[in-house]
Amino acid sequence: MQxxxxxxxxxxxxxxxPEPWLDLSTGINPNAYPLTLPDPRAFTRLPSPQEVSHTEAVAARAYRISDPARVAATPGSQAPIRLLPRLxxxxxxxxxxxxxxxHERSWVREGHEILAVTTxxxxxxLTPDVVVVxxxxxxxGRVxxxxELASAAAELHQRGGWLVVDEAFGDLDDEASIAPQDLPGTIALRSFGKAYGLAGVRLGFVVTAPALCARIREELGPWAVSGPALAIGAAALADDAWLAEQKVRxxxxxxxxDRLLTGAGFHIVGGTRLFRLARHGAAPDWFVRLAKAGIWVRKFDHDPTILRFGIPQEETWTRLKQSLAAK
Structure with missing residues (x-):
């Protein structure tokens, strides 16, 4: 899945x-956090260890982690996805x-055997060494x-295994997160950019045991996350009111x-607050029709009857509605 x-x-x-394109192919909040640029010095010098620790502490509080040593800042969640199979x-x-x-590409690249499962x-x-969820x-959007995750983590830990839980969409769904539980052998990945609409900042976090966090920091090397990203992330993650408002919005x-897609003959089969997955017998035709109207959605090779729609920006709803209504 690309x-x-x-x-x-x-x-x-x-x-x-027609330009501009309406990009609904991602699961990124269309309402970006209203950031202000950090101190210009963040762009002209390397970030200090104290700045990294501060952002990690803010993230720990936001993710309900009692010990900030269990949180390691990373340049997006993609970096630890690539790194973990090497550890x-x-x-x-x-x-x-x-x-x-x-996930599969990264583990295969390091020579691991992949077991493709659906539950x-x-x-x-299958008694694997690692499970990725x-x-x-x-x-x-299934949760x-x-x-259930805690039980799996305990079973894997007994034989020295890992449970890797990618919570990239977890900021808007707190009740699903395993990160606060501090379970041995469990690694949670968090993405800052999706919920806060700032994917270009390239900031993420790993939540796991302090020793493994320390190793991840060592592997990533000094200054893995830029100073501006640390400052922006700390400001946004501390703004509880903004995130609470976004959950409702x-x-x-x-x-x-969902109503708009259902009205066009789609059947909603899943999703989160940041995207909806819809099925239609003529999904390939809809994909082309929307693309010709300058609307880019996600199609999937493994199931050509489904399309994924991101949440539109407020000013683009009418454009989507008109395109879905066009015959």
């Missing part, structure tokens, strides 16, 4: 489409899917209950998008 946001592909394939001897890795394909129960039945999942937007 990532979204690839408008260069859209423009190359549909050069006749273990080669083994058997069960990935609950279909889901974000970078956590199936994964554990995206929670909430991309693209269907594994923290108690995006919940309402998701309901409105």
């Amino acid at each position: 990532h979204g946001g690839n408008l260069h592909d859209a423009k190359a394939r549909f050069p006749e489409a 273990r001897a080669r083994g058997r890795v069960a990935i609950v899917g279909p889901t974000y394909s970078e 956590l129960v199936e994964a554990l039945s 995206v929670n909430p999942n991309n693209p269907d 594994a209950h923290p108690a 995006l919940f309402e937007a998701a309901i409105a998008l």
Whole structure:
């Protein structure tokens, strides 16, 4: 499953489409955090260890982590996805899917054996060394209950295994997060850019045991996260009121998008507050029709009957509505 946001592909394939493109192919909050630029010195000098620790502490509070030593700042969640497979001897890795394909690519690149499964129960039945779960999942938004994850973590830990939980979409779904539980052998990945609409900042966090956090910092090396990213992340993560407002706003937007898609003949089969997954017998035709109208959505090779729609910006709802209504 490829990532979204690839408008260069859209423009190359549909050069006749009107500009500007409406990019609904990503699961990023269309309401970006109203940041102010940090102190200009953040751009002209390297960040200090104290600045890194401060942002990690702010993130720990935001994620309900009691010990900031359990939080390591990373340049987005992609960096630890690539790094983690290098921190273990080669083994058997069960990935609950279909889901974000970078997990499989990263483990395969380091020589691990991949076990493709569709449920956590199936994964554990194969006695893997590592289980990877995206929670909430991309693209269907399904959620594994923290108690189920905790049980899996305990079983894996008994044989020296890991449970890796990608919580990239977890900022808007606190009840699904396993990060606060401090479970041995458990690694949670958090993405800052999706919920805060600032994907270009490239900031993420790993939540795990302090010793593994220290190793991840060592592997990433000094200054892995830029000073501006640290400052922006700390300011946004400390703004509880803004995030609470976004949870309500995006919940309402998701309901409105469901109604719009249902009205066009789609059947909603999943999603989160940041995207909706919809099925239609003519999904390939809808993909082309929308693209010719300058609207880019996600299609999937593993199931051509589904499309994923991100939440539109407020000023673009009418454009989407008109395109879905066009015959």
